[in-house]
Amino acid sequence: MNVVTDAYLSDYRRRIKSISQRFLLIGIQIIDIERINCKILGSSNRMYTLEIVKSEFAPFVYTSCNCPDCTIRKVTCKHMYWFGTKQLGVSHPNLWTVEIIELFIMNNTRFHVQFATGRNETCPICLEPINYHQEHTICCTMVCQNSVHSMCWRRYHFSSFSDKCVVCRSKSMPSIF
Incomplete structure (x- = not known):
């Protein structure tokens, strides 16, 4: 085989x-209007930081991740593909535009201010659909009534040591399994 x-x-x-x-997706930190840091827990339980930086001079954005694929091999990593697919609707980072990131910032900021209450269709941690008939879930009992997969909550809790709901941030989720 050849290099290509x-x-x-x-x-x-x-x-x-x-x-x-x-x-x-453990956390999203909007640093300023130009930069976003996303904490992603990988499949091997390692925490990675995906950084997205907008450029005011170009229509596209710059991305980096602190995983070995991105830092050592200098290639687009699976964390970038996953974030693009699940959060932005555009899988390849080379196609992420400033407009897509601005829309993401606007939606993400509004999400924390005005969250939905009741039964949710998607786990806010892994961003996969929730099948309430076949999967174990944990529900925020105090405020928003949103659910997460119990496996996702376990991994999230042990990596972040937080017992706050990932949607409404109330302290109403179980802290020990």
């Missing part, structure tokens, strides 16, 4: 891993 084919296959494998492995 190897690079293509390697990129293809990372894209497949981004949709087949389970990642958790």
Whole structure:
């Protein structure tokens, strides 16, 4: 095989891993209007930081992750593909525009101010659909009544040591399993 084919296959494998492995969105920090840091818990229980920086001179954004694929191999990592697919609706970071990021910032800021109450269809941690008939869930009992997968909550709780609801931030989730 040649170098181009190897690079293509390697990129293809990372894209497949981004949709087949389970990642958790631990936190989103909007630093300012120009920069976003996202904490992502990888499938091997390691915490990674995905940084997205807007450029006011270009229509696209700059992305980086502190995982080995991005820092050592200098390639687009599976965490970027996962975040793009689940949060932005555009999988490849080269296609993320300033407009997409501004819309994400606007929606994310509003999400924390005005959250939905009641039964949610998507786990706010892993961003996968919740099947209430087949999966164990944990529900915020005080404020928003939103649910998360119990497995996601366990991983989130042990990585962040937080017992606050990931949607409304009230202290109403179980802290010990």
